[in-house]
Amino acid sequence: MTQQAIEITGLRKTYAGQKGAGPKEALKGIDLSIPAGSIFGLLGPNGAGKSTLINILAGLVTKTGGHVGIWGFDQDINPRQSRAAIGVMPQELNMDPFFTPRGALEVQAGLYGVPKSQRRTDQILEMIGLSDKADAYARTLSGGMRRRLLLGKALVHAPHVLVLDEPTAGVDIELRQMLWSNVRKLNEQGMTIILTTHYLEEAEQMCDEIAIIDHGRVIIRDKTSALLGRLDAKTLLFRLETPLPELALPEQVRQEIRSDGRLSVTYRRSVTTAGEILSAVSAAGGIVLDVTSEDPDLEDVFLSLTAGTHA
Numbered sequence: 001m002t003q004q005a006i007e008i009t010g011l012r013k014t015y016a017g018q019k020g021a022g023p024k025e026a027l028k029g030i031d032l033s034i035p036a037g038s039i040f041g042l043l044g045p046n047g048a049g050k051s052t053l054i055n056i057l058a059g060l061v062t063k064t065g066g067h068v069g070i071w072g073f074d075q076d077i078n079p080r081q082s083r084a085a086i087g088v089m090p091q092e093l094n095m096d097p098f099f100t101p102r103g104a105l106e107v108q109a110g111l112y113g114v115p116k117s118q119r120r121t122d123q124i125l126e127m128i129g130l131s132d133k134a135d136a137y138a139r140t141l142s143g144g145m146r147r148r149l150l151l152g153k154a155l156v157h158a159p160h161v162l163v164l165d166e167p168t169a170g171v172d173i174e175l176r177q178m179l180w181s182n183v184r185k186l187n188e189q190g191m192t193i194i195l196t197t198h199y200l201e202e203a204e205q206m207c208d209e210i211a212i213i214d215h216g217r218v219i220i221r222d223k224t225s226a227l228l229g230r231l232d233a234k235t236l237l238f239r240l241e242t243p244l245p246e247l248a249l250p251e252q253v254r255q256e257i258r259s260d261g262r263l264s265v266t267y268r269r270s271v272t273t274a275g276e277i278l279s280a281v282s283a284a285g286g287i288v289l290d291v292t293s294e295d296p297d298l299e300d301v302f303l304s305l306t307a308g309t310h311a
C-alpha cells in the first residue's frame with residue numbers, strides 16, 4: 001500500500017464572525033489523502049478554502065474539528081513531529097528587510113531546531129540561485145529573489161512534504177521555470193509536493209493528482225489524466241474565409257470568436273457530432289480554409305464542476 005504523506009479526515013474550520021458578520025464555515029468536512037512522493041494540486045475558486053487548509057497543515061490556523069496526519073504523525077498527538085515533516089512556502093512576500101538570505105535561512109533553521117552541523121544553508125542558497133546574494137540585505141532583493149528565498153526557508157529542515165501556496169502568481173516566465181525545475185528535482189529526490197495554483201495549465205503539467213475544493217468541500221479528486229478524460233467536450237477551430245453570423249447550433253454548444261479570428265465551437269461528443277457542426281458551418285455559407293480540433297483542458301473540467309455554484 002502506498003504510504004500517505006497527508007491524511008485528513010472530517011476537517012472542519014469555522015471562523016468567528018468579523019464586524020457583525022456571522023461565523024464563517026470555511027471547511028465543511030474535508031477528507032483527503034495525499035500519497036507520498038506525489039505532486040498534488042489543490043485547486044479551487046477564490047474563497048474555496050485552500051489557504052485555510054494549507055494554514056491548518058502548516059500549524060498556523062487551528063482547526064475546529066477533524067483529524068490531520070502529516071507523514072504518519074497526528075497533528076494533535078504529535079504536534080512537533082508533524083510540524084517538522086512539512087515546509088510551507090507562503091504567498092506573501094513580506095520579510096524582515098534587515099535579514100540577508102543567509103541570515104534568514106539560519107534563523108529559520110534555528111526556529112526548527114536544526115543543529116548547526118546539519119544545516120545546509122550554502123546548498124540551499126545555491127539551489128535557489130542566491131549564492132551571490134547570500135549577504136545582501138533582503139530589502140535590496142527583487143520580488144523574484146524574495147520568492148526564491150521563501151522557497152529556501154521552507155526547505156531548511158528538510159521536510160518530507162513541501163507545500164507551495166500559489167508559488168507562481170505574478171512571477172515572470174524565467175522564475176516560474178526555475179521554481180518548477182527545483183520542484184521537480186525535489187520531487188525526484190522523494191519529496192511530496194502540494195501546490196495550489198490558479199494556472200490550470202500549470203497544474204495539468206505538474207500534478208499527478210488533483211483535488212478541486214469548492215465552498216469548503218472537496219468536490220472531486222482524481223488523477224490529472226482521469227480528470228481530463230471525464231469531460232467528453234471537444235472544440236473545433238475553424239479558419240474561415242469571411243466571418244459568419246452566429247451559427248444555428250443546439251443550445252449546449254458554445255461558439256465564440258478567438259482573438260486570432262478563428263471560430264471556436266465547443267460541444268459534447270455524446271450529444272452532438274462533428275458532422276452536425278460542419279453542416280451548420282456550410283449551411284451558413286462558411287468557406288473553411290482550415291479546421292483543427294482541441295481536447296478539453298483542466299479549465300473546462302473546472303468550469304463544468306464549479307459552474308452555477310457562485311453568485
Ligand SMILES: Nc1ncnc2c1ncn2[C@@H]1O[C@H](COP(=O)(O)OP(=O)(O)OP(=O)(O)O)[C@@H](O)[C@H]1O
Binds near residue numbers: 044050051
Ligand atoms: N480569518 C478569517 N476570518 C473570517 N473568515 C475568513 C478568515 N480567513 C478566511 N476566511 C473566509 O473563509 C473562506 C475561505 O477562505 P480561504 O482564504 O481559505 O480561501 P482560498 O480558497 O484560499 O481563497 P484564495 O484563493 O482567494 O486565497 C472565505 O470565505 C474567506 O472569506
